[in-house]
Amino acid sequence: MHFAHAGLSPTMIFVFSALGIIPLAALLGLGTEQIAVRTSMSVGGLLNATLGNVVEMIIAGIALNKCELELVQSSLLGGLLSNLLLVLGMAFVVGGYRFHQQEFQPMVAQLNSTLMVAAVLALIVPAAFHGLLENRLAPGTEVDIMLQLSRGSAIILIMVYIAYLVFQFYSHNHLFLDTSTQLMTLAPSLTRTSSVSTDSLTRAPSSGSSQYVPPTTHSEALKLNTPTSLVLLGLTTVLAYITCEALVSSLDGLVASHPSISKEFLTLIIIPIISNAAEHATAVVVASKGKFDLAMSVAVGSCIQIALLVVPVMVLVGWGMGRPLLMSFELVEVVCLAGAVWLVKGVMEGGRSHWLNGVVLVAVYVLIALAFWFFPDGERLVQGVPLVCPL
Numbered sequence: 001m002h003f004a005h006a007g008l009s010p011t012m013i014f015v016f017s018a019l020g021i022i023p024l025a026a027l028l029g030l031g032t033e034q035i036a037v038r039t040s041m042s043v044g045g046l047l048n049a050t051l052g053n054v055v056e057m058i059i060a061g062i063a064l065n066k067c068e069l070e071l072v073q074s075s076l077l078g079g080l081l082s083n084l085l086l087v088l089g090m091a092f093v094v095g096g097y098r099f100h101q102q103e104f105q106p107m108v109a110q111l112n113s114t115l116m117v118a119a120v121l122a123l124i125v126p127a128a129f130h131g132l133l134e135n136r137l138a139p140g141t142e143v144d145i146m147l148q149l150s151r152g153s154a155i156i157l158i159m160v161y162i163a164y165l166v167f168q169f170y171s172h173n174h175l176f177l178d179t180s181t182q183l184m185t186l187a188p189s190l191t192r193t194s195s196v197s198t199d200s201l202t203r204a205p206s207s208g209s210s211q212y213v214p215p216t217t218h219s220e221a222l223k224l225n226t227p228t229s230l231v232l233l234g235l236t237t238v239l240a241y242i243t244c245e246a247l248v249s250s251l252d253g254l255v256a257s258h259p260s261i262s263k264e265f266l267t268l269i270i271i272p273i274i275s276n277a278a279e280h281a282t283a284v285v286v287a288s289k290g291k292f293d294l295a296m297s298v299a300v301g302s303c304i305q306i307a308l309l310v311v312p313v314m315v316l317v318g319w320g321m322g323r324p325l326l327m328s329f330e331l332v333e334v335v336c337l338a339g340a341v342w343l344v345k346g347v348m349e350g351g352r353s354h355w356l357n358g359v360v361l362v363a364v365y366v367l368i369a370l371a372f373w374f375f376p377d378g379e380r381l382v383q384g385v386p387l388v389c390p391l
Contacts, residue, residue: 009253009257010250010251010252010253010254010256010257011250011253011254011257011258013246013247013249013250013253014247014250014251014254017243017244017246017247017250018247018270018271018274020239020243021055021240021243021244021247021274021275021277022274022277022278024055024236024239024240024243025055025240025275025276025277025278026277026278027232027236028054028055028233028236028237028240029278029279030223030224030232031224031229031230031232031233031236032233034223034224034226034228034229034232035226035229035230035233038226053079053302053305053306053310054237054240055240055244055275055276056075056076056079056272056275056276056306056310057310057313057314058237058240058241058244059075059244059247059248059271059275060072060075060076060310060314061314061317062241062244062245062248063075063248064314064317064318064321064323064325065321065323066248067323067389068248069318069323069324069325069326069389070264070267071248071251071263071267072314072318072325073325073326073329073333074264074267074268074333075267075268075271075272076306076310076311076314077268077329077333077337078267078268078269078271078272079272079275079276079302079303079306079310080303080306080307080337080340081268081272081336081337081340081365081368082269082272082273082276082365083276083279083299083300083302083303083306084116084299084300084303084340084341084344084361085340085343085344085361085362085364085365085368086273086280086361086362086365087276087279087280087283087284087298087299087302088283088295088296088299088300088344088347088358088361089357089358089359089360089361089362089365090280090283090284090358090362091283091284091286091287091292091295091296091298091299091358092287092347092353092354092355092357092358092361093355093358093359093362094284094287094288094358095287095288095290095292095295095355095358096353096354096355096356096358097288097355098288098290099290100354101352101353101354102287102292102352102353102354103292103351103352104292104293104296104348104351104352104353105175105293105351106348106349106350106351107175108175108293108296109296109300109348109349109351110348110349111167112296112300112301112304112348113341113344113345113348113349115160115164115304115307115308116300116303116304116307116341116344116345117341117345118157118160119157119304119307119308119311120307120334120337120338120341122153122156122157122327123327123328123329123334123337124334124338125149125153126146126149126150126153126326126327126328127328127329127330127331127334129145129146129149129328130142130146130328131331143324146326146328147319147324147326149327150315150325150326150327150328151315151316151319153312153315153327154311154312154313154315154316154327155312155316157307157308157309157311157312158308158309158312158313158316160308161304161305161308161309161312164304164308247271251263251266251267254266262372262373262374262375262376264372264375264376265369265372265373265375268333268372269368269369269372269373276302279298279299279302282298283295283298283299286298292353296348300344300348311327312327315327322389323389324389332371332375336368336371339364340364340368343360343361343364344361347360347361
């Protein structure tokens with residue numbers, strides 16, 4: 001289709017590309033898990049953390065290369081909102097259907113909340129700087145200041161992410177041991193196949209949590225050898241790149257053909273849901289089995305990766321490419337993200353949750369999606385001038 005889509009409408013290209021991304025994301029995850037399960041827990045966890053959002057990074061990288069700076073920002077922010085509200089909310093709803101009370105490690109939940117608040121503050125400061133000082137600075141000077149602020153913030157966030165990895169896999173790995181073990185042994189069968197082994201998941205008789213029972217043999221988690229996994233990763237990454245490029249290229253034509261559809265809605269709501277479909281399924285399935293720590297790890301952990309790693313890396317890559325990508329988002333986007341983090345922080349306090357919290361999270365996500373359905377498209381200006389990439 002990619003080599004013969006010249007006769008297709010942008011709408012059809014977008015639809016077929018979106019549908020193609022879902023299985024490709026699942027295959028990328030399968031290859032990653034098959035390699036990770038053969039390594040130590042620390043290396044495997046780092047591999048999962050690095051490649052867990054590869055589709056989002058491909059889309060953002062393509063958009064950055066095309067100087068679609070708004071698309072880069074919207075797609076990454078949409079990934080944060082989707083995981084924080086929709087994925088976590090659905091996990092709580094489905095888990096609450098079977099379990100009266102859902103329990104998870106409060107210290108890990110508190111740490112995740114702290115990291116997300118820090119990431120949001122890193123986005124609020126540039127946005128507040130832009131809003132308050134734009135008219136007080138000499139004409140033409142704000143862009144350079146904002147770029148320096150964004151790049152400095154990106155470096156700091158990456159350092160925080162590295163510290164987080166050290167904390168998770170070395171100094172305090174005992175806090176994450178149970179969740180990491182489940183992730184390494186269960187994720188291949190949960191996200192990449194249609195069946196779930198009930199032998200490795202058992203429900204606790206009376207409490208809202210469950211007891212983990214490891215697989216009977218290590219080979220149960222191994223489906224592909226290392227060379228095959230590497231070939232699968234390479235081929236799938238190439239296909240994912242081609243598919244994502246077709247998806248990004250079709251956006252302008254799709255919006256032009258359907259003026260009632262906002263490009264902001266597509267990039268902030270639709271594309272993140274598509275690119276995270278496999279992770280969405282994982283969180284919901286494990287929550288239905290009582291694995292609430294694992295569901296939290298999938299949903300909130302993905303947000304931490306995007307906020308502390310993917311966004312800063314895109315800013316620094318843009319610096320190297322001569323693309324003036326800022327960490328200054330639209331005010332309404334920052335408000336939505338800050339509200340989502342504040343809401344999730346309240347939900348996770350105490351290490352317990354229930355289905356009603358999930359309903360609230362999903363409802364807030366739908367409200368945000370509704371708002372961005374009506375959000376007007378337009379260039380983002382700095383001191384009245386659009387950001388321009390050098391030729």
